[in-house]
Amino acid sequence: MTTEHFDFQGDVLDQSHDIPVLVDFWAAWCAPCRMLAPILERLAEKYSGSWKLVKIDTERFPELAERFGVKGIPDVRLFVNGEVVDSFSGALPEYQIEQWLKKVIPGPYAKEVDLAEKFFFQGKCGMAASLAEGVLQKEPMNSKALALLIRLRLFSHPYEAVNLCRRLEGEAEYVSLCEAALVIARLLMLQKDALPLDPVRDCYADALLKLAGENFDEALEGFIGVIRENRYFDDDSSRKACIAIFRYLGEEHEITRKHRKAFDRALY
Template sequence: MSDSPFDFDRDVIETSFTIPVLVDFWAPWCAPCRALTPVLEAVAGRLAGRFELVKVNTEEHPEIARRYGVRGIPNVKLFVDGTVADEFTGTLPESALEDWLQRALPSPYQARLEQAEALISAGRVAEAEPVLRQILAAEPAYDPAAVLLARVLLDTDPDQALETLKPIGPDSDQSEAAEALRTLARLFGLLEHPERLAEAPAKSAYLDAIRKIREERYEPALAQLIELVRKARDYDEGGARKACVAIFRLLGNGHELTRRYRGQLSNALYV
C-alpha cells in the first residue's frame, strides 16, 4: 500500500481490479472490532497474495461508511473489480472466516478455467480435460472446475462424472448445475445398462429421449419427456420430470427452450 494519505478510491476500488481487497470497517470504541482484528490479520497472513487487507475507521471516514451502507460494525466487505463481492457484519471465528474467504475470493485458477472453457467451445475437449484436472489437483474445492470437468466426462464416463461432482454440496453456488449433471450422468448410465430399468411400455421411449439428450437434441428430448410425464409420470421414480428439470438447469432460465417447455411440463404434471 502507498505511503501517501489514505484514498479509498485508489487504495480499494482501483486496487481491487488487480487483487481483491478486504475492507474492515471498524471504530476504536468497538470491542468486537478489536477482537476481530487479530483474526483478520492471521487469516490474511495464511492467504498472503490472495487479497489485501484495508482497515477503514468509520469515525475518521463516515462518508465512506455511508456510501457503502455500513450500519453496524465490524462490517467486512470484499471488493473485487471495483464492487462489493461479499460481506458480513459482526465477528467470525478464525476457521469460519477462512472458510468464508475461500468461498468468496476469486480463484487464482480463473484464467485456466477460462482457457478450458475456450478449448471446449472450440471442440478441443480432449485438451480441456487435463487442464481441468490440473486445476482441481491444485484447488480441489474449486466447484466451477469440477462442474466443467463433469460436463466433459458426462458422455464418455458418467460414473466418473458423478464421482467428480461428489464434493459439491447444497451451499455451493454451483449446486444447481451439479444436481442437473448428476441427474444426466445417471440417465446416461442407463443407456449403457438398460437392464437397470424396469420393463414397461414406457421404457423404449424413455431410453430414446435420454439418447436425444446425450446428442444435445434438447427440443425433441423435452417434447418426448413431457409426453412421458403425461402417460407414465411414475416410471423410473419420476425420471422424465427429473430429466426435464435437469435440462432446464443446464440451459438456464433465460434459454428459449426452458421458457417454452417449463410451462408445458407444469401442465403435464397437473392434468
C-alpha cells in the same frame, strides 16, 4: 494497513486488480470493531499473500463510508478487480469469517477457470477442458474447475462425470448440478434392451437418444409425453429426467421456460 498514508484509489481499487483487498470500516468508539480487529489481523497474517487487509476509520473518512453505503460498523467489504464482490457486517466469530473467506477469496487459478468457462460457453469445449484439467492438476479440489469439467464430460464420458461429482460432495453451491448430472449420467448409460416392455418404451428410448445428442428441447418433449401416458415407467425416470435437465440448463434458460408449464401440467 492503517490509514496514516492512505490513498483509496491506489491502496484498494488499483491494488485489488493484483490481490483481493479486504476493507474493514471501523471507528475507535465502536466496541464490536475492537473485537473484530484482532481477528481480521490474525487471518490476514495467516493468509498473507492471498489477500490484503485495509482498515478505514469512518471518523476520518466519512465520505468513503457514505460512498459505499455503510450503515453500521464494523462493515467488511471484499474488493476484487476494483469492485465489491462480497461483504459482512458485525463482529462474527473467527471460524465463521474464515469459512466466508474461503468461499469468497478467488483462488490462484481463478482467471484460468474463468477463461475455461468462457471457452465452454463459446463452444470451444476442447480448450475449456484442457484449461480445467490443467487447473485440477495443480489444485485437485478446485470446485469451480470440477463443476465445469462435469459439464464438459457428462455427455461424452458419463462415468467420469459421476466420479467428478463424488469429489464435489459437501459443496452446497454445486449440489443441484451434481444431482442433475447423476440422473442424466444414469439415463445416458441405459440400454434399451434393459427397459421393460410397455407402450411408452419406444417414446422413452427416443427421448434418451435426444438427450444423448444434447437435443434438450426434443428430449423434454419426449419425456413429458411419457409422463402423460405412464409417469412411473422406469421408476418415474421421465419426471426425474425433466427436473435434471431443468437444473442442468438453469431455470432461466429458454428451453426450461418453454417446457416448465407443460411438465407441471403433465404431473397433475
